Amino acid sequence: AQSVTQLGSHVSVSEGALVLLRCNYSSSVPPYLFWYVQYPNQGLQLLLKYTSAATLVKGINGFEAEFKKSETSFHLTKPSAHMSDAAEYFCAVSDHGNQGGKLIFGQGTELSVKP
Amino acid sequence: ETGVTQSPTHLIKTRGQQVTLRCSSQSGHNTVSWYQQALGQGPQFIFQYYREEENGRGNFPPRFSGLQFPNYSSELNVNALELDDSALYLCASSLGAGTQPYEQYFGPGTRLTVT
Numbered sequence: 001a002q003s004v005t006q007l008g009s010h011v012s013v014s015e016g017a018l019v020l021l022r023c024n025y026s027s028s029v030p031p032y033l034f035w036y037v038q039y040p041n042q043g044l045q046l047l048l049k050y051t052s053a054a055t056l057v058k059g060i061n062g063f064e065a066e067f068k069k070s071e072t073s074f075h076l077t078k079p080s081a082h083m084s085d086a087a088e089y090f091c092a093v094s095d096h097g098n099q100g101g102k103l104i105f106g107q108g109t110e111l112s113v114k115p
Numbered sequence: 116e117t118g119v120t121q122s123p124t125h126l127i128k129t130r131g132q133q134v135t136l137r138c139s140s141q142s143g144h145n146t147v148s149w150y151q152q153a154l155g156q157g158p159q160f161i162f163q164y165y166r167e168e169e170n171g172r173g174n175f176p177p178r179f180s181g182l183q184f185p186n187y188s189s190e191l192n193v194n195a196l197e198l199d200d201s202a203l204y205l206c207a208s209s210l211g212a213g214t215q216p217y218e219q220y221f222g223p224g225t226r227l228t229v230t
Contacts, residue, residue: 038223043119043221043228044158090157100216101209102148102171105157 002027002093006106014114019063019078021109023091026072032084032094033074035065036104047089048075061085087112117142119208119222127228128196136191138206138227146170146211147189148219152203164189165211166214193227201229 008021025031026058032051036044048059056065065076088110092103120139128134142225146168150158159174164183178194187208193200203226207219 021228043223046218048219054207071132090187092157093169102163102173102208103158103219103221105158107157108155 002031002095002104004091004093004104006089006091006109007023008109009107009112010112012112012114013081016080019085019111021076021089021091021111022063023074023106024072024074025074025091025093027093031065032074033065034092034094035059035074035076035091036090036105038090038108039089044090047056047076053058073092079099081111081113083113083115086111119206119220121204121206121222124223125226126152126229130196130198130229132196133192133194134227136193136204136206136227138191138208138222139188140189140206141220143206144208144210144220145187146209146217147183147187147207148182148207148209149176149189149191150205150207150230151204152224153176153199154202158205161191172219196229198229201227 003026005024034049035047038044050067058064063078068097088108090108091106094101124135136171139152148163151159162172163170167183180192183189203224205224209217209219211217
């Protein structure tokens with residue numbers, strides 16, 4: 001069965017600093033992996049996805065993630081944080097084997113950006 | 116192109132009552148998934164509908180039921196509401212089901228409070 005673990009429920013960075021949000025997955029099949037962002041009182045917005053093509057995936061708003069099979073990781077990074085990046089971030093794996101691609105989410109990481 | 120919409124935005128119900136939440140999928144999408152997001156948690160998969168048929172169900176009791184209509188909009192019904200049903204209910208639409216990693220696009224959610 002697939003699962004996702006996000007290390008750190010809360011990450012705080014200064015504006016302009018590197019953002020690193022950690023995600024480790026467990027999957028019995030080649031995984032499809034996603035990062036979503038959720039702003040307060042809103043739904044989830046897709047940042048980027050990995051679907052077995054290039055291991056370095058670029059997304060919106062300057063975010064990127066690298067798929068590392070040996071480490072079962074899919075960490076999200078951004079070189080320079082902006083105040084508008086403050087939000088909740090969710091890593092998810094797609095259970096595409098049996099249930100039409102349901103998403104299994106991690107617990108989320110809240111990103112705070114200090115001026 | 117119209118995105119995923121959900122109604123109502125907020126809802127307050129009493130324990131034991133029944134509730135219906137509605138979702139309109141993004142134009143061209145034939146698959147709708149429903150998720151429950153408790154406060155401070157990641158979304159949990161409830162079920163998915165593909166071309167009006169249930170296409171997978173998470174670990175939720177039978178009092179959670181759904182429908183998908185010919186225009187691919189969907190309803191989530193919850194009977195005999197319990198306090199623990201208080202959550203943000205998210206609807207996501209996607210193009211297709213099965214083994215493709217079709218991206219899921221989320222609506223803004225319905226905040227349900229059970230008192």
